[in-house]
Amino acid sequence: MADYPLADVTIVDLTRVLAGPYCTMLLADLGARVIKVERPGRGDDARHIGPFLNGHSAYFASVNRGKESIDLDFESENDRLLLDRLLDRADVLVENFKGGTLARLGYGWPVLHERWPRLVYAAISGFGHTGPYAERPAYDMIVQAMGGIMSITGPEQDDPSQTDSRAPTRVGTSVGDLTAGLFGAIGILSALHDRERTGEGRKVDVSMLDCQVAILENALARYFATGTAPGPLGARHPSITPFGAFAAADGHLVIAAGNDQLFVRLCEVLGSPALAADARFATNGARTEHESELKGALQARLAGATVAVWLDRLASVGVPCGPINDVAAVVHDPQVRARSMVLPLDDPELPGLHVAGNPVKMSGLPEPGFRRRAPRLGEHRVGLVAETNPDA
């Protein structure tokens, strides 16, 4: 593992379900050794969440690839001693219990920092370890709702004041969990960087709700600039036009003419150079103001050919465009394949299961043709007991 940038990092991983396991998966992909600590008997809740293949959770297998597993009972003195021995050797401890849980188990930050001053401790929770909601439970769905992203995702409303009549739309993946895992990894790596200078670990406290606010992007700016809360816009961008999904003869495609020059080229490809000369469409601001008229004019032309034809013509002149791929198309896309972004697991009990690759490509970083499988519950206990035995 000498070429993995995190080859010298050992992580004791108490996380369950998604946000925490995704965080440690990212670090494992970059070479960290991740020792996953699970409850005896049942293990991580995600082992019991579908889809299942041959009795194994494909969901669990995906986000826990390449980790080791040890089952530990926090009520057992012997097992707590074993946890302490693991922490003696660890650089990082990660957990995603509800706020306050780990402290009640006797491993609060003051205790951890006194006993293991170099240890970095990362806590990922629904609402963080401070503030009025600190001990409330959360799941992805809760923070997607409370953090605002659901209010700006979904079909465009004819009457934006009727917000309660529409069916709410969630982002189709658990961005509440995934972004917390990503920010958690950034916090851990920053604390490890700092430790090189100071010799001391830090506590990292990441809240899923905070992370949703951190990805509101220009919705926040729009609210403060206009005083009005933005609503969902279907597939179009709020302040760049034309930038969204359009219907062609046989389906939809996306076109992103992000500046005036690209808009002129788009109009030429569509055989409507006059559109580019129209004062209503002369600048991005004007185009955004007249978005629905422009969309009508563009779609009148786009209806004359298929998605595949338009993608060819647009790409040939450098107008950013693309198909709207379903997951089957994604996994067969030649670029996705060329970048090793969908790879098999080397798990004989889960034949055919592929998982996402590591998107952090790096010079010198090995790019394996498969991903190492997730551990069975407690699979590495015997080895870890022997490895940490002080009499050995």
Added chain:
Amino acid sequence: MADYPLADVTIVDLTRVLAGPYCTMLLADLGARVIKVERPGRGDDARHIGPFLNGHSAYFASVNRGKESIDLDFESENDRLLLDRLLDRADVLVENFKGGTLARLGYGWPVLHERWPRLVYAAISGFGHTGPYAERPAYDMIVQAMGGIMSITGPEQDDPSQTDSRAPTRVGTSVGDLTAGLFGAIGILSALHDRERTGEGRKVDVSMLDCQVAILENALARYFATGTAPGPLGARHPSITPFGAFAAADGHLVIAAGNDQLFVRLCEVLGSPALAADARFATNGARTEHESELKGALQARLAGATVAVWLDRLASVGVPCGPINDVAAVVHDPQVRARSMVLPLDDPELPGLHVAGNPVKMSGLPEPGFRRRAPRLGEHRVGLVAETNPDA
């Protein structure tokens, strides 16, 4: 800045618009010095994207807070010399040009690595620096479409085979850009960690499309487990039930009963303990199979009281739940306020503009009551010329 974990890191930042600037903003929030290099005259394209306040882009101001700006003309020999002097002092170079652009300007990885062996070079692009699409342009909209997330986001379809008849739905924020910025930061920090051991920098190559695949989460597992590409599901989770948005008397709320115990408590709060005893709803698997019947039964009870009443009752017994907040509600939420997640900029020309805080909370990390403003174009050029002058 002694308590900032990245206080010793200097970044030369050639990025524009969103993915790259978001990456360097995250690192600036953690203490890195970010020197933003912009085109003379026009600067970063984002300076010209709304919403605007007093003639300044609130969008630009949000993602470039706390950075320095120098305007450099790559065609000018004098300015290239100045760029080289900045790189002499830098730990990291970040850019998000289209693949191949920086190499054509004379700063490809072999050149950079030979001249500045300790420099970490991060390139964020639409499709990455390898593979058949390496030199294609992209924007967020394109990779959201090509990466599959649009195919699983939106209203649930009665007839999933009619995928082309529905209006596509984009995630309401630019997750194509933002996730690339997050993975880019993880790559940069991993390479800096590695440099402590090896003394050498690495090239980090992050593709926005790759990052979309990396956040497909269980949609990939579902595809490989079932052979069928999953479609959008409105606001519910594909394999956990009940877990989604529900209508109460005066609007929607979200409820996430992630396990059997929570489901029993939910049924008790609703006054329907018999539901928990119904064989159709006895396990998560059974509930997911009978999702629409269960939703009907739950909503029949929920219709009897308001969102506020149900949130109180559910929270009191620990069932995860929450309101669906719009951006106005988010910025006034007491937890968001307590965690400093919406803060003013100290910019007298953008009065009232607030931006997202830093979600990476860390022991010893200062938590300012405001965020430092974004730079005017070229604001720090004179100082940087003096600072890098070899004769000084």
